[in-house]
Amino acid sequence: MNNVRLPIAVCAAVAETLEGSHDTLNALFETAGAPGEPPELAHHSKWKTWLQRAGNDPKVDSLQFLGNIIEEFMDLPPADLSAGSELFGEKQDPLAGYKKQKERLIQILEEHGFRYYRGGRVLQLGSPEPISQPESISANTEGTKPTNIEELLRIIIRGLPRSMQPLTHRRKDAQPLAFSSEYDIQDLLHAMMRPWISDIRPEEFTPSYAGSNTRMDFLLPAHKLVIETKRVRTKSHAHKVGDELIIDIEHYRRHKDCEHLWCVVYDPELFISNPQGMINDLEGERTTPDGKVQVKVFIFGASA
Known part of the structure; x- marks a missing residue:
């Protein structure tokens, strides 16, 4: 189990990517393994606080939890690309906005010692890199000789x-x-x-x-x-x-x-x-x- 504290900057950056109603995101957090009841806070503060709580809970695998939360955002671009969006005060096409937001999250994760891998896996920098994508990780790590x-x-x-x-x-x-x-x-x-x-x-x-x-x-x-x-x-x-x-x-x-x-x-x-x-x-x-x-x-x- 990875009982790793999630820095507040990481929690804030992840909260910025989350879209949907309270009910939708409550279900996402609960399915991902969030501890306790949802915080009674405004939209952005609520998800940032719940992420921090999970990162400080010794019973929660915080990296697995984080990967579960951001997997859909990281692996699946928005399906509705029909309308423009505004990000950081500038108008741009939705795909460009999505990519910019994704790059920002990747940068913040790496600045705090984490790296995301396709399939909802977050590892600390320096950990053995997973081979399996997008399937679940096997026992293989870098340097392992294939057997078939x-x-x-x-x-x-x-x-x-x-x-x-x-x-x-x-x-x-x-x-x-x-x-x-x-x-x-x-x-x-x-x-x-x-x-x-x-x-x-x-x-x-x-x-x-x-x-x-x-x-x-x-x-x-x-x-x-x-x-x-x-x-x-x-x-x-x-x-x-x-x-x-x-x-x-x-x-x-x-x-x-x-x-x-x-x-x-x-x-x-x-x-x-x-x-x-x-x-x-x-x-x-x-x-x-x-x-x-x-x-x-x-x-x-x-x-x-």
């Missing part, structure tokens, strides 16, 4: 954002990589797999479906596994990615060497409004008389 192909690929795929960082912020006079296309993502993923997997076959054709065929990004024939990558380009493209993957699934399950399909979706601008919903819709076993395939989906942004 699935564990290896999870580590590689979830490590893509960290691997991009030194390539987008290179030394003086070195050309930075922008990761602006699916080819950039594929090249990085290929390079990370090469030391571990001897037989990687990029761009192999699939059997025809609906009068056309397509190329797999990567086929690992020894493991009967295909990896498909997507980069979300625009907000309108975000609405089409799920349909594109459904078509890919129909192609891939007809291939004799594809029993497992891993879909890797890079969404740097967080255009996908409900990533967990897309994951829930696509993951699992797809079976028809033509074949079957077990689908796994990973969606991550530039700061995942």
Whole structure:
């Protein structure tokens, strides 16, 4: 249990992000494990005070509680982007305002020794970084050698954002990589797999479906596994990615060497409004008389 005191600045910054009625936020706090009855205070003061109380209660895992409170704000951009908003006295579009507020919260957390990880996990700086995102943390920590192909690929795929960082912020006079296309993502993923997997076959054709065929990004024939990558380009493209993957699934399950399909979706601008919903819709076993395939989906942004 992490009985860590939550600084007042962190509590205040979190309270600034909370929107909704008293009843809605009361339910959020109670579900997250808030101690005692709701404070009878005005809106902003109420949530800041309740956060402080949780941070000072030895029976509360304060970091888990904090992660539960801010998870939706951190992992899910606002669904209603139709109207502008005002933040810090300036008018701006809702997505820009959301990103600015999120960056402010990340900065304040780190100034006070904390870091947020996707999936509602807050750790103290210097703690072992979690590998699993967005699923619950396993016993694996940095430096652990993977024991099977699935564990290896999870580590590689979830490590893509960290691997991009030194390539987008290179030394003086070195050309930075922008990761602006699916080819950039594929090249990085290929390079990370090469030391571990001897037989990687990029761009192999699939059997025809609906009068056309397509190329797999990567086929690992020894493991009967295909990896498909997507980069979300625009907000309108975000609405089409799920349909594109459904078509890919129909192609891939007809291939004799594809029993497992891993879909890797890079969404740097967080255009996908409900990533967990897309994951829930696509993951699992797809079976028809033509074949079957077990689908796994990973969606991550530039700061995942």
